[in-house]
Amino acid sequence: MGDATNDPIAELIKNYNELNSSHITELDEEPSALEFMRFVARNTPFVVRGAAANWKATQTWSARFLEDHLADETVNVAVTPIGKADSPTLHDDGSLIFAKPWEEDQPFPTFLNYVIQQEKTQSSSLPSEVRYAQTQNDNLRHEYSSLFSHVQHDIPFARIALQHPSPDAINLWIGNSRSTTTLHKDNYENLYVQILGRKHFVLLPPHCQPCVNEKPLKPAQYHRAADGSGLELRLDEQGEDVPFATWDPDRPGEETTGYSGLAEPMRVTLEPGDMLYLPAMWYHKVSQSCSDEGICVAVNYWYDMDFSGPLYPLSTFVRSVNNSRNHR
Amino acid sequence: MGDATNDPIAELIKNYNELNSSHITELDEEPSALEFMRFVARNTPFVVRGAAANWKATQTWSARFLEDHLADETVNVAVTPIGKADSPTLHDDGSLIFAKPWEEDQPFPTFLNYVIQQEKTQSSSLPSEVRYAQTQNDNLRHEYSSLFSHVQHDIPFARIALQHPSPDAINLWIGNSRSTTTLHKDNYENLYVQILGRKHFVLLPPHCQPCVNEKPLKPAQYHRAADGSGLELRLDEQGEDVPFATWDPDRPGEETTGYSGLAEPMRVTLEPGDMLYLPAMWYHKVSQSCSDEGICVAVNYWYDMDFSGPLYPLSTFVRSVNNSRNHR
Numbered sequence: 001m002g003d004a005t006n007d008p009i010a011e012l013i014k015n016y017n018e019l020n021s022s023h024i025t026e027l028d029e030e031p032s033a034l035e036f037m038r039f040v041a042r043n044t045p046f047v048v049r050g051a052a053a054n055w056k057a058t059q060t061w062s063a064r065f066l067e068d069h070l071a072d073e074t075v076n077v078a079v080t081p082i083g084k085a086d087s088p089t090l091h092d093d094g095s096l097i098f099a100k101p102w103e104e105d106q107p108f109p110t111f112l113n114y115v116i117q118q119e120k121t122q123s124s125s126l127p128s129e130v131r132y133a134q135t136q137n138d139n140l141r142h143e144y145s146s147l148f149s150h151v152q153h154d155i156p157f158a159r160i161a162l163q164h165p166s167p168d169a170i171n172l173w174i175g176n177s178r179s180t181t182t183l184h185k186d187n188y189e190n191l192y193v194q195i196l197g198r199k200h201f202v203l204l205p206p207h208c209q210p211c212v213n214e215k216p217l218k219p220a221q222y223h224r225a226a227d228g229s230g231l232e233l234r235l236d237e238q239g240e241d242v243p244f245a246t247w248d249p250d251r252p253g254e255e256t257t258g259y260s261g262l263a264e265p266m267r268v269t270l271e272p273g274d275m276l277y278l279p280a281m282w283y284h285k286v287s288q289s290c291s292d293e294g295i296c297v298a299v300n301y302w303y304d305m306d307f308s309g310p311l312y313p314l315s316t317f318v319r320s321v322n323n324s325r326n327h328r
Numbered sequence: 329m330g331d332a333t334n335d336p337i338a339e340l341i342k343n344y345n346e347l348n349s350s351h352i353t354e355l356d357e358e359p360s361a362l363e364f365m366r367f368v369a370r371n372t373p374f375v376v377r378g379a380a381a382n383w384k385a386t387q388t389w390s391a392r393f394l395e396d397h398l399a400d401e402t403v404n405v406a407v408t409p410i411g412k413a414d415s416p417t418l419h420d421d422g423s424l425i426f427a428k429p430w431e432e433d434q435p436f437p438t439f440l441n442y443v444i445q446q447e448k449t450q451s452s453s454l455p456s457e458v459r460y461a462q463t464q465n466d467n468l469r470h471e472y473s474s475l476f477s478h479v480q481h482d483i484p485f486a487r488i489a490l491q492h493p494s495p496d497a498i499n500l501w502i503g504n505s506r507s508t509t510t511l512h513k514d515n516y517e518n519l520y521v522q523i524l525g526r527k528h529f530v531l532l533p534p535h536c537q538p539c540v541n542e543k544p545l546k547p548a549q550y551h552r553a554a555d556g557s558g559l560e561l562r563l564d565e566q567g568e569d570v571p572f573a574t575w576d577p578d579r580p581g582e583e584t585t586g587y588s589g590l591a592e593p594m595r596v597t598l599e600p601g602d603m604l605y606l607p608a609m610w611y612h613k614v615s616q617s618c619s620d621e622g623i624c625v626a627v628n629y630w631y632d633m634d635f636s637g638p639l640y641p642l643s644t645f646v647r648s649v650n651n652s653r654n655h656r
Contacts (some may be wrong), residue, residue: 042637309370
């Protein structure tokens with residue numbers, strides 16, 4: 001399987017690796033629209049160190065500030081037993097299923113203090129549940145709209161280059177180091193800005209689909225038990241299977257395919273004020289470290305990707321070829 | 329073979345066709361570097377009508393002008409029996425071979441007047457040989473350097489966008505309607521400018537490799553017979569096979585593959601002063617019509633393509649998958 005001359009998929013991954021660095025490009029100022037468009041054309045990530053260092057959010061937000069500012073707000077919180085929302089999870093019957101978080105509204109101060117307490121005590125005696133404000137539904141212009149004026153309304157170089165007057169969604173993320181976002185991809189051009197704490201990204205280009213061991217998983221969702229105690233995972237018997245990556249680049253020897261070993265993940269850590277360009281369709285796994293206050297806060301801007309041109313159909317092609325090889 | 333659900337190649341071509349128009353984008357002024365970069369990112373052609381209308385070449389060149397200007401020059405001429413240089417050709421033994429033109433130096437006035445005479449008489453009684461000045465070796469900055477100041481030294485929007493201080497090559501083409509350039513592709517970003525007469529392009533994106541029936545052809549070259557009379561085709565027994573497209577989008581029912589019928593060729597005719605962006609790796613067939621004077625003159629600018637990013641390895645992947653299907 002590893003012989004490039006006989007195996008187009010192995011040849012593809014090796015060719016790309018030879019022509020592209022697995023080290024991310026670091027900029028120390030925002031690119032122009034034209035410079036950005038060159039990265040879009042190459043579907044290649046970059047990080048701008050300190051791009052948002054002077055944003056009001058970066059300058060003024062703290063746990064105390066957020067608690068005061070949102071003292072009377074109720075927010076949607078994703079709740080999971082161990083901090084993996086939207087993630088392949090071992091079911092009681094031994095099968096791998098796709099577990100979505102339990103979602104519930106909580107008073108913001110309650111949520112925030114839980115996140116901080118859990119992070120700062122680092123105690124395993126705490127209730128085994130992890131909370132993450134991670135609604136990816138344009139929440140910074142809705143649920144958290146009172147904070148919106150503290151960040152840029154858009155990313156000007158992206159607006160100009162991509163010709164979208166406004167991002168499709170702007171999302172706020174608040175959590176602690178217990179939460180991890182499992183390897184997945186989105187059909188968006190993504191500008192990701194760190195405000196408090198740090199985020200650790202592991203990135204793979206779209207053509208690495210054959211490396212990530214995508215499997216059709218039965219959907220399931222956590223539910224809070226009727227007595228309010230724990231979380232139980234319930235299969236959605238009617239739901240359609242969710243095709244999802246099961247390989248974890250941080251556990252590279254598990255759930256492998258014959259191609260996982262060829263992947264050369266790109267890794268980058270965002271410090272407060274840093275901005276990441278995460279190109280459309282790139283796989284990303286995201287973990288986080290907290291600020292001294294025990295929270296991690298980030299904002300991301302989703303811009304619609306361009307489905308015209310060759311990249312989208314060619315990425316679909318890689319997946320189809322890989323699936324047809326697996327099934328023959 | 330046509331069922332997309334079972335055939336990733338058919339699915340690829342259909343997906344692309346659904347998401348992209350087969351009609352070329354027409355601009356009436358040159359794009360900015362950023363606007364150009366958006367087309368590069370989508371690997372998608374456009375034509376700028378009248379972009380070079382005010383170039384000195386477009387304003388002043390004529391058959392008479394060129395004859396006077398190059399009266400004492402000797403130029404390299406490609407000579408073929410029927411106007412197909414670098415083209416799959418039926419050999420005496422019935423096999424298809426790759427025929428390169430005979431090349432010889434001719435006084436420019438001799439060459440030019442032959443081209444014009446042949447075009448204007450349209451007589452089949454003329455010697456069956458077609459002449460084309462088509463050296464693609466940066467000839468406008470060397471062989472024809474006295475004409476170079478009559479055209480732009482580069483294409484500014486491409487220089488800025490692609491970050492190449494100078495084109496890799498600038499080529500002058502002089503011929504008549506007997507010459508056709510067979511469907512092929514180049515690893516260059518190409519800006520093609522029509523000066524006199526018209527060029528008719530048929531274009532296919534790189535992922536259409538499975539449509540064009542690429543075959544490994546034995547190389548051959550025309551040679552002028554010792555007595556100076558005709559041309560004879562000689563196989564290059566030592567030469568390596570040349571993989572080359574054998575399907576002609578203008579004869580869509582011949583030399584087909586199972587995918588040729590899915591191709592949706594893009595067609596565009598360049599009038600004098602028009603500029604075509606022919607993206608890297610696009611297949612192109614080029615035929616031409618003459619000005620009233622009986623010649624066709626064009627200039628093209630080759631810029632190095634970017635081999636980083638996903639497009640080059642993915643295009644190679646399509647070819648490898650297609651070849652492995654053909655060989656199993």
